[in-house]
Amino acid sequence: MTEQTIVCITCPRGCTMNVKQDGDEITVTGNSCKRGEVFAVNELTHPMRTICSTVSTAFPESPVLPCRVSTDIPKEMIFDVMKEINKVVVKERIGRGDVIIPDVLGTGADVIATSDLLK
Amino acid sequence: MNTVNTDVLVIGGGPAGLAASIAAHDAGAKVLLIEREQRLGGILKQCIHDGFGLVRFKEKLSGPEYAERFIDVFKEKEIPAMLQTFVTESKKTDDGFLTTVVNHEGVTKIESKAMILATGCRERTAKQVSIHGTRPAGVFTAGTAQNFINLMGELPSKKCVILGSGDIGLIMARRLTLEGAEVVGVYEVKSTPSGLTRNIHQCLNDYGIPLHLSHTVTRVFGDDRLTAVEIAEVDDKMAPIKGTEEIIECDALILSVGLIPENEIAENLGVQLDWHTKGPLADESLMTSVPGIFSCGNALHVNDLVDYVSESGEIAGKGAAAYAASARKAAPKAVDLEAGENTLYIVPQKVTLPEGDASEKTIVYFRSKEIFDKSIFRIQNEKGEVIFEKKYPFLRPPEMEKVLVDFGAFDLANGGKLTATIEEVTA
Incomplete structure (x- = not known):
């Protein structure tokens, strides 16, 4: 059996949780809500993260446009997804919520624009 | 010279000013917002990371x-809204305020019945944390x-190298790493x-960036551009310990050493500041010591969540609209609220007590002075009776x-003083 401390990053409360793993059985204590338990179990099985960045644009007055992934991606793919994001040059005046890269690297997550600043 | 008239003048188009403007407008006031940048949104324009709105939008x-x-x-x-517009002067008049602003079109005088200062906060700079050495580029x-x-x-x-573990510093540690x-x-x-x-976990631990507590930068090196910094461990009085110095080569020293509410306009108008928050003393409607001037967001006190910035903007907006419409009654009964033992600060610092049976809960924000385990936060009157x-x-x-807190539920005397304390409960 292994035991470890995990800090939940789901919300600003940042609960310090105690996680015990015995084979397939994972017990979480110290969480204030259900989301903490889900986060702790994911951390032990397949950690997921979100990333926020910017993509280059063809518009000199706004050289970059903020973007993020529409849903969490596997933690180990963060830098691969960053590489994809850094290949993009936006040439259309797209806005908040518009898809920049659909299903990035087959993760099921889209890279979406997070601002209307080009509009 | 152009002169315009409004009920409520809002200074600052960040999250606090936007929420305040909308709330004052919804309460029936004529509103005008002044923003010095080209776009509304304040500091959020550059905060591209996520985590905003969890309290308000559950997203x-x-x-x-x-x-x-x-x-x-x-x-x-x-x-x-007037964008790319700067306030050059603001003064009190018999029936409100006269503010002078300047922009591409020239100088405009604005007469307003009430004012909301949503000027945000500023970062402490290298000059405020006295570091020895040359003055090369690369320290920001x-x-x-x-x-x-x-x-x-x-x-x-x-x-x-990043000095200081404030949230923006942690967020930037991750951002810089992501960009290579x-x-x-x-x-x-x-x-x-x-x-x-x-943020320690998702910005540092996730990327293997070490956090060195009780350490500081004691010297910077470099002529045109920064070439290295000297790091030293500090003792419990924060003085560098001789013999622990270490030189680290780097081309930038990034400071995240605290934020200070911006209150230059407020101070020129005679608004009293609280030395705990470094923002104006305010009542429950976030009106400052000068009647008709309201404060919200990071100008009032530095917040960690934007959700609370918007909330304070809404309180100030509602309050300013009521003041402009003269719907606000003169405060017949008010008590002071003070930060006591183990409490870093408390906002508001003054509470107007409701008349008769009227009962309305007041939003109170506070911070503890240190890290405490199981504790009790209390608000007590002068006799030691527990109000909350x-x-x-x-x-x-x-x-x-x-x-x-429902202050109306207690028979509090006018001019009384309430003290907020935190007691750590040892099991």
């Missing part, structure tokens, strides 16, 4: 997304680094981190707490 939004939700509403309601605040990367699309460093820079480490002079615990009490599993200074 994990990035800064621009959060700000633009308010900007959309602001525009839908056709609230007037985390907010400046954020502006370079997220708005201008320029990477300002290939290898950097090497962050050697985050050095914090205090023995506890300044930023939110979750709440238990917490832990309290940490970087994490602001909010409580709702």
Whole structure:
């Protein structure tokens, strides 16, 4: 059996949780809500993260446009997804919520624009 | 010279000013917003990371997304705003305020019945943390680094050291790493981190960036550009310990050493400040010591969550609209609220007591002075009677707490004093 401390990053409360793993059985204590338990179990099985960045644009007055992934991606793919994001040059005046890269690297997550600043 | 008239003049178009403008407009006031930048949104424009709006929208939004939700509403309601406009002077008149602003079109005088100061906060700079050595390029605040990367699309460093563990510094440690820079480490002079615990984990631990507590930068090196910094361990009085110095090569020193509410306009208008918050003393409607002047957001006190910035904007907006309409009665009974033992600060610092049976809960924000385990937060009157009490599993200074208190339920005397304290309960 292994035991470890995990800090939940789901919300600003940042609960310090105690996680015990015995084979397939994972017990979480110290969480204030259900989301903490889900986060702790994911951390032990397949950690997921979100990333926020910017993509280059063809518009000199706004050289970059903020973007993020529409849903969490596997933690180990963060830098691969960053590489994809850094290949993009936006040439259309797209806005908040518009898809920049659909299903990035087959993760099921889209890279979406997070601002209307080009509009 | 152009002269315009309004009920409520809002200074600052960030999240606080936007929420205040919308709330004052909804309460029936004629509103005008002044913003010095080209776009509304304030600092959120460059805060492209997510985590905003969890309290208000139950969604994990990035800064621009959060700000633009308010900007959309602001525009839908056709609230007037003057962009790229600076306030040069503001003074009290017999029936309100006269503010002079300047922009591309020239000088405009604005007459208003009430004013809301939503001027945000400023970062402490290298000059405020006295570091020895030369003055090379490459020493800048985390907010400046954020502006370079997220708005201008320029990477300002290939290898950097971050001094201070404030949230923006932690966020920038991750951002720089994602863009390919090497962050050697985050050095914090205090023995506890300044930023939110979750940011230590998701910004540093996730990327293997070390956090060195009780360490500081003692010297910088370099002629034109920074070439290295000297790091030293500090003792419990925060003085560098001889013999622990270490030289680290880097091309940038990024500072995340605290934020100070911006209150230049407020001070010129004679608004009294609280030395705890460094923002104006305010009552429950967030009116300052000068009747008709309201304060909200980070100008009032530095918040860790934008959700609370918007909330305070709404309180100030409602209050200013009521004041402008003269619907606000003269305060017949008010009590002072003071930060006592173990309490870093409390907002508001003055509470107007409701008349008769009227009962309305007042939003109270506070921070603890240190990290505490199981503790009790209390508000007591001069006789020691407990007006409000709440238990917490832990309290940490970087994490602001909010409580709702019904001050009307107690027979409090006019001019009385209430004190907020925190007691750690040892099991």
